[in-house]
Amino acid sequence: MRTQVAIIGGGPSGLLLAQLLHLAGIRSVVLERRSRDYVLGRIRAGVLEQGLVDLLRRAGVGERMEREGQVHAGINIAFRGELHRVDLAGLTGGKTVMVYGQTEVTRDLYAARDALGGTILHEVEDVEPHGLETDRLFVTWRQGDRHCRLDCDFVAGCDGFHGVSRSRVPKDVLETFEKIYPFGWMGVLARTPPVEHELIYTHHERGFALCSMRSATLSRYYVQCPATDAPGDWSDATFWDELRSRLPTDVAARLVTGPSIEKSVAPLRSFVAEPMRHGRLLLAGDAAHIVPPTGAKGLNLAASDIHYLSQALIDFYRTGSEAGLLAYSDTALRRVWKAERFSWWMTGLLHRLPESSPFEARVQEAELDYVLSSKAAMTALAENYVGLPYG
Numbered sequence: 001m002r003t004q005v006a007i008i009g010g011g012p013s014g015l016l017l018a019q020l021l022h023l024a025g026i027r028s029v030v031l032e033r034r035s036r037d038y039v040l041g042r043i044r045a046g047v048l049e050q051g052l053v054d055l056l057r058r059a060g061v062g063e064r065m066e067r068e069g070q071v072h073a074g075i076n077i078a079f080r081g082e083l084h085r086v087d088l089a090g091l092t093g094g095k096t097v098m099v100y101g102q103t104e105v106t107r108d109l110y111a112a113r114d115a116l117g118g119t120i121l122h123e124v125e126d127v128e129p130h131g132l133e134t135d136r137l138f139v140t141w142r143q144g145d146r147h148c149r150l151d152c153d154f155v156a157g158c159d160g161f162h163g164v165s166r167s168r169v170p171k172d173v174l175e176t177f178e179k180i181y182p183f184g185w186m187g188v189l190a191r192t193p194p195v196e197h198e199l200i201y202t203h204h205e206r207g208f209a210l211c212s213m214r215s216a217t218l219s220r221y222y223v224q225c226p227a228t229d230a231p232g233d234w235s236d237a238t239f240w241d242e243l244r245s246r247l248p249t250d251v252a253a254r255l256v257t258g259p260s261i262e263k264s265v266a267p268l269r270s271f272v273a274e275p276m277r278h279g280r281l282l283l284a285g286d287a288a289h290i291v292p293p294t295g296a297k298g299l300n301l302a303a304s305d306i307h308y309l310s311q312a313l314i315d316f317y318r319t320g321s322e323a324g325l326l327a328y329s330d331t332a333l334r335r336v337w338k339a340e341r342f343s344w345w346m347t348g349l350l351h352r353l354p355e356s357s358p359f360e361a362r363v364q365e366a367e368l369d370y371v372l373s374s375k376a377a378m379t380a381l382a383e384n385y386v387g388l389p390y391g
């Protein structure tokens, strides 16, 4: 087989890249390790920045999101038993976020690829890129007992944190930066009406909690838990009791609970791999960086990577210019690091930090107290939350 861009990974990064390239007349093949059902069964992000919304519209994938997604103009922070609304739109000249699950984004992207006859190969094994520093690239893989090969001009590593691509950048070239947090998020999906029409991020002495949603009848909740906890360690009753204990009394009183239809623990980590390009291998999304979900940036960073990468590849095929490709890593990393900072800051502001001294715990409270009482500080939070410009 031969194509122009081999894309390893059929999550949001890989699918969005394939769709944008296709609309520009550039051929690609997506190689995905898992089945489509498995990919669609993962419950992940819920908040889309305007940049991602615009990108999905440009990709011709925005119709159901426009119909079923919810535009949010604010979020809430619960502190010392009270709700404080952050007026995102008011503080950012009208910018908002879209609440629409990553699962639905991925479903829409799969449907769009199918409609255009895009090639997505599922349940591929032992994917291996070759010749990355040459112009004779190819990717091999196994499908059952068949050994396959795809010749290509570029390889896009969109295979997430546990993928193969990042590890194919030579060790003396790759530099990684990492912070692992000593806690995780226990997440529950329930067919219940959300407790509040906008998100609630909670700072509480027992730990962080987040009230989110997927629709008016589907709620998504998280509570900070020990990094070693597993979903089986928490019954539904234990989860709901702990969530209630971390919410302001009036909010807890109106929490509608129900059986969890999904329960999972997400470890929290900050991670960046530099550079995001090596030869003709280009990394994007979680393959290159991870943020703690506190700032709702993971999926949105994948989007800006794909914006830069798709533009660079389109320019190359249209004009032969490699300028965009050579600048890709630096351009993407500038926005990645600002989102890493914001996600790290939001995580440090809102979580109970087991390693904090009593002094540091007081300083954390004072910082949150300041942010909630200062228009300047809240504006800084708001402009990062709605998403910094793609530039």
Ligand code: FAS
Pocket: 008, 009, 010, 011, 012, 013, 014, 031, 032, 033, 034, 039, 043, 044, 045, 046, 047, 102, 124, 127, 158, 159, 160, 161, 162, 163, 164, 265, 266, 267, 284, 285, 286, 287, 293, 296, 297, 298, 299, 300, 302
């Ligand atoms: P993905 O990991 O989504 O996709 C990579 C794909 O590559 C996968 O389908 C995988 O099967 C495939 N793959 C891996 N290795 C391969 C190989 N060797 N060969 C072929 N295919 C391979 N972000 C938020 O903004 N908010 C959240 O609340 C949030 N919660 C999260 C919870 C969890 C448990 C995780 C893991 C992530 C969460 N994220 C969240 C971040 C998440 O949404 C990512 O940012 C987003 O999935 C990034 O998309 P991709 O870069 O496509 O990576």
Ligand code: PHB
Pocket: 044, 045, 046, 047, 199, 210, 212, 213, 220, 293, 294, 295, 296, 297
């Ligand atoms: C979610 O709805 O899953 C969600 C929302 C905001 C976050 C993290 C997760 O910061």
